[in-house]
Amino acid sequence: xxxxxxxxxxxxxxxxxxxxxxxxxGLVHRGLTSTDAAGEPVPDLALRWESxxxxxxxxxxxxxxxxxxxxxxAEDVVATYRSLATPALExxxxxxxxLVADVAAEDARTVRFTLREPAAAFLYATRLGVLPAxxxxxxxxxxxxxxxxxxxxxxxxxxxxxxxTADPPxxxxxxxxxxxxxxxxxxxxxxxxxxxxxxxxxxxxxLPWLREQGLDVLATPGSTFHxxxxxxxxxxxxDPRVRRAIAHAIDREAIVRWVLGGHARPASGLFPxxxxxxxxxxxYGYDPALARRLVAEARIGRPRLTxxxxxxxIRRRIGEVIAAMLGEVGIATExxxxxxxxxxxxxxxxxxxxxxxxxxxxxxxxxxxxxxxSRMTPPRGSNRGGYADAEVDLLTTxxxxxxxxxxxxxxxxxxxxxxxxxxxxxxxxxxDNVVVKNKRLDGFVPSPTGDLRSLAAARWSGGTPGASS
Amino acid sequence: xxxxxSLRLALALPTLxxxxxxxxxxxxxxxxxxxxxxxxERASRADRDALRAELGLDRPAWRQLTDFVAGTLRGDLGRxxxxxxxxxxxxxxxxxxxxxLAGAALAIALAIGVPLGVxxxxxxxxxxxxxxxxxxxxxTALPSFCLGPLLQLAFAVELPLFPVSGxxxxxxxxxPATTLGLGMSAVLARQLRSSxxxxxxxxxxxxxxxxxxxxxxxxxxxxxxxxxxATVTVLGLQLGGLLAGAIVTETVFSWPGLGRLLVQAIGAxxxxxxxxCVLAVAATYVAVNLLTDLVQAAIDPRLREHV
Numbered sequence: 001x002x003x004x005x006x007x008x009x010x011x012x013x014x015x016x017x018x019x020x021x022x023x024x025x026g027l028v029h030r031g032l033t034s035t036d037a038a039g040e041p042v043p044d045l046a047l048r049w050e051s052x053x054x055x056x057x058x059x060x061x062x063x064x065x066x067x068x069x070x071x072x073x074a075e076d077v078v079a080t081y082r083s084l085a086t087p088a089l090e091x092x093x094x095x096x097x098x099l100v101a102d103v104a105a106e107d108a109r110t111v112r113f114t115l116r117e118p119a120a121a122f123l124y125a126t127r128l129g130v131l132p133a134x135x136x137x138x139x140x141x142x143x144x145x146x147x148x149x150x151x152x153x154x155x156x157x158x159x160x161x162x163x164x165t166a167d168p169p170x171x172x173x174x175x176x177x178x179x180x181x182x183x184x185x186x187x188x189x190x191x192x193x194x195x196x197x198x199x200x201x202x203x204x205x206x207l208p209w210l211r212e213q214g215l216d217v218l219a220t221p222g223s224t225f226h227x228x229x230x231x232x233x234x235x236x237x238x239d240p241r242v243r244r245a246i247a248h249a250i251d252r253e254a255i256v257r258w259v260l261g262g263h264a265r266p267a268s269g270l271f272p273x274x275x276x277x278x279x280x281x282x283x284y285g286y287d288p289a290l291a292r293r294l295v296a297e298a299r300i301g302r303p304r305l306t307x308x309x310x311x312x313x314i315r316r317r318i319g320e321v322i323a324a325m326l327g328e329v330g331i332a333t334e335x336x337x338x339x340x341x342x343x344x345x346x347x348x349x350x351x352x353x354x355x356x357x358x359x360x361x362x363x364x365x366x367x368x369x370x371x372x373x374s375r376m377t378p379p380r381g382s383n384r385g386g387y388a389d390a391e392v393d394l395l396t397t398x399x400x401x402x403x404x405x406x407x408x409x410x411x412x413x414x415x416x417x418x419x420x421x422x423x424x425x426x427x428x429x430x431x432d433n434v435v436v437k438n439k440r441l442d443g444f445v446p447s448p449t450g451d452l453r454s455l456a457a458a459r460w461s462g463g464t465p466g467a468s469s
Numbered sequence: 470x471x472x473x474x475s476l477r478l479a480l481a482l483p484t485l486x487x488x489x490x491x492x493x494x495x496x497x498x499x500x501x502x503x504x505x506x507x508x509x510e511r512a513s514r515a516d517r518d519a520l521r522a523e524l525g526l527d528r529p530a531w532r533q534l535t536d537f538v539a540g541t542l543r544g545d546l547g548r549x550x551x552x553x554x555x556x557x558x559x560x561x562x563x564x565x566x567x568x569x570l571a572g573a574a575l576a577i578a579l580a581i582g583v584p585l586g587v588x589x590x591x592x593x594x595x596x597x598x599x600x601x602x603x604x605x606x607x608x609t610a611l612p613s614f615c616l617g618p619l620l621q622l623a624f625a626v627e628l629p630l631f632p633v634s635g636x637x638x639x640x641x642x643x644x645p646a647t648t649l650g651l652g653m654s655a656v657l658a659r660q661l662r663s664s665x666x667x668x669x670x671x672x673x674x675x676x677x678x679x680x681x682x683x684x685x686x687x688x689x690x691x692x693x694x695x696x697x698x699a700t701v702t703v704l705g706l707q708l709g710g711l712l713a714g715a716i717v718t719e720t721v722f723s724w725p726g727l728g729r730l731l732v733q734a735i736g737a738x739x740x741x742x743x744x745x746c747v748l749a750v751a752a753t754y755v756a757v758n759l760l761t762d763l764v765q766a767a768i769d770p771r772l773r774e775h776v
Contacts, residue, residue, distance in 0.1 A: 006733075009552050010552065139553070140553075155725040156635060156636060156725040157635075178723070179723060180634055181720050181723060182634075182721045182722075185617075185721050185722065185723060188626050188634075189633040189634055191626050192633050339736065341735075341736055342499055344505055345502055345505065346500050348502075351500070
C-alpha cells in the first residue's frame with residue numbers, strides 16, 4: 001500500500017501531468033525510452049535506436065505485450081504519437097514532441113520519427129507511455145505495457161494488479177495507492193501499518209519518530225533543485241553585488257541540517273554532481289561579513305524585500321529562516337506564504353521581489369533555454385526574473401540543436417559558469433528522495449527522479465501486507 | 470406552514486445566486502490560472518491558448534458564470550477542468566461521505582451535549598456543570614487539526630482500535646465523527662444550559678411549580694421546550710457548517726467529503742468544479758436553515774402564528 005498526498009487527476013499517460021498521476025501511470029505504462037539514475041536515456045520498449053541524421057530517429061521495438069494481451073507493435077507507437085495531434089492532448093505533451101513532423105511504421109517492429117528541426121531533448125520526450133492503437137484514439141486510455149494494470153480507481157484509492165502479460169511478472173500481487181492529504185496522518189498510517197510506502201511526503205521532523213516505530217527510512221541523493229528566484233528588473237536586485245550578498249548570506253548547511261533533517265545537499269547550480277551536465281563551480285559559501293560588505297558597497301539604502309513562498313508548513317519555515325539570514329546582513333525581508341495557485345500566478349506575472357520554488361524532475365539541460373534565454377520570459381517560458389545575457393542566449397540556442405554529448409556538455413558548462421557569476425537565481429539545495437517503508441517490503445530502490453518503477457521488482461518477506469487495515 | 474416553506478424556498482434562489490456570483494468573482498479576481506496549473510510551466514503560448522479555448526476559459530468571467538447558471542437550470546453543471554469528468558458526478562459521489570460524517574457527528578453531539586447541558590442546568594455550579602465548562606474550553610483550545618491527530622495517535626496507533634484514516638466501513642467513521650462531535654457537544658451543552666436557566670426563571674415555569682407539578686415534569690414539559698428554540702438554531706447552524714464540508718477534519722482523516730473536493734478545486738482553479746461545489750454547499754446550508762425554522766415552528770407555537 002502506497003500513500004499519496006493527492007489524488008491523480010488522470011490515468012492516461014498523455015494527460016498525466018501532476019506528480020501523483022505520473023507516479024501511477026509510470027507503473028502502468030512503458031515508453032520507448034526511460035532514464036537511468038544519471039538522467040541518461042536508456043532503452044525501454046525500444047531495444048535500441050539510431051539517428052542516421054539529426055532529423056530522423058529510428059526505434060527498434062523488443063518483445064512486449066499490452067495488458068489486454070495484444071503485442072506492442074510499431075503501429076501502436078504511431079497511433080499513440082499521432083493521437084497527440086488533438087488540441088487538448090497536444091497542449092499537455094512534451095515540448096520536443098511538437099517538433100515531430102511525421103511518425104511512421106517501417107515494419108511491425110520499427111518506427112521512424114521525422115523531426116522539423118534537431119532536438120536534443122527528443123529521447124526524453126519518447127518516455128511517453130505507449131498505448132494500444134485500439135484505445136489510443138479515445139481520450140482516456142488506461143491500458144499500457146507496464147508491469148501493473150489498473151484495476152480500480154476511486155475517489156480515495158487507486159488499485160493496481162500485477163499484469164499477467166508483464167515479462168518478468170512483478171512479485172507483488174498488486175499495489176493500492178491510498179490518498180492521504182495530511183502529512184501527520186500519513187505518518188500515523190505508516191506507524192500503524194495501513195500504508196507501507198511513502199515517498200517524499202513525510203515532514204523531516206517526523207522521520208526520527210517513524211524510525212523508532214520500526215520503519216525503514218531510506219534517503220538517496222535526489223535531483224529536485226530548490227532556488228530563490230529574483231526580480232532582476234527591481235533596482236535593488238538588479239545590482240549583482242546585492243545578489244551575491246544574498247547568495248553569501250544564506251547558511252545552506254545550517255538549514256539543511258536543522259530544518260531539512262540533513263536530507264538535502266547544498267547546491268551550486270541546477271544539476272547535481274551525478275548528472276552529466278553538472279559543471280564545476282562550488283556553491284556560494286556562507287560568509288555574512290562579505291555579504292554585509294557587498295550590501296554596504298551597493299549603497300542600496302534600506303530596501304524592504306518580499307519573499308513569496310508556498311504556505312506548506314516546511315516551505316514557510318524555510319522562508320522565515322532565509323528572511324532572518326538576509327535581515328542579518330542588512331537586507332530586510334518579509335515572508336509572504338501563499339497558496340499554490342496564487343504563488344504560481346504571481347511568479348508567472350512577475351509580481352515578486354524574491355520567491356522560493358523548486359525544479360522537479362529536470363534531466364535535460366535544455367531547460368536552461370527555458371529559464372535563462374532573454375526571450376523566454378512568461379508566458380512564453382520560465383525566465384521569470386527577466387534575465388538577459390547575449391552569450392547565454394547564443395549558447396542555450398546552439399546547444400539545443402546539437403546531439404553530440406561532449407559538445408553540449410562544454411556549452412552547458414559555460415552557461416553554468418555565467419549563471420554562477422550573474423546569479424539570475426540563487427541556488428539553495430538539492431533535496432534527497434526520502435522513502436519511508438515497511439521493513440518487510442524488500443527490493444524497493446528509490447530512484448533519483450522519484451518514480452516508483454522499482455516496485456515492479458519489490459517483494460514481501462513473510463506475512464500479508466497491510467493485514468491490520 | 471406550506472406557504473411559509475414555499476416562500477422560504479423561493480427566497481433561497483436569489484441567495485444561492487448571490488453566493489455563487491460572489492465566490493466566482495473572488496476566485497477570478499485572485500491570481501492563478503487553471504491552464505497554468507494543468508499544463509505546468511513548459512507549455513508553449515499556443516498550447517495555452519488552445520487549451521484555454523478548449524476549456525471555454527477564453528470567454529469573459531461573467532459569460533462563464535451565466536453559461537454555468539443556464540447549464541444548471543438545464544441540469545448540467547459542466548465538466549471539471551482537471552479531470553474532465555462531469556461536475557455533478559464528482560459532487561454527488563462526495564455527498565454520501567459528507568452526510569455520513571455530519572450525521573454521525575450530530576448523533577455524538579446530541580448524545581453527549583443534551584444530557585450534559587440538562588445536568589448542568591439542573592445543578593448550576595456542580596461538578597457536571599464544571600465538566601461542561603472544561604469541555605467547552607477544550608473545544609476552543611483544541612481545534613480539529615490538533616484533536617484529530619491526538620485521537621489517531623491514541624486510538625489508531627497506540628491502541629489499534631480504529632483505522633487511522635480513510636473511509637472504509639463503520640469503524641473508520643468513529644474517530645472523525647468524534648473529533649467533530651465533541652466540539653459540537655460542548656457548544657450544544659453550553660447553549661442548552663444557559664437557555665434552560667433562562668427558561669427556569671420564566672413566569673410560566675414558576676406558575677407550573679406553584680401548581681405543584683413534579684420538578685421533573687416542570688423541567689421536561691415546561692422548561693425544555695422553551696429552551697429548545699435557541700438550541701435548535703445553534704444546532705442548525707453547526708450542522709449546516711458540517712454539511713458544507715468539515716474541511717480540516719476531512720483532510721486529517723482522508724475523508725472523501727465535499728469540503729476536500731472544494732479545497733482541491735480552488736487550489737487547481739477548477740472554476741466549474743468550484744461553482745458546482747459552492748452551489749451544493751449553499752443549497753445544503755439553505756435546506757438545513759429551512760429545516761431548522763420548520764422544526765422551531767413545530768416546537769414554538771408563537772412562531773407558527775407569524776408564518
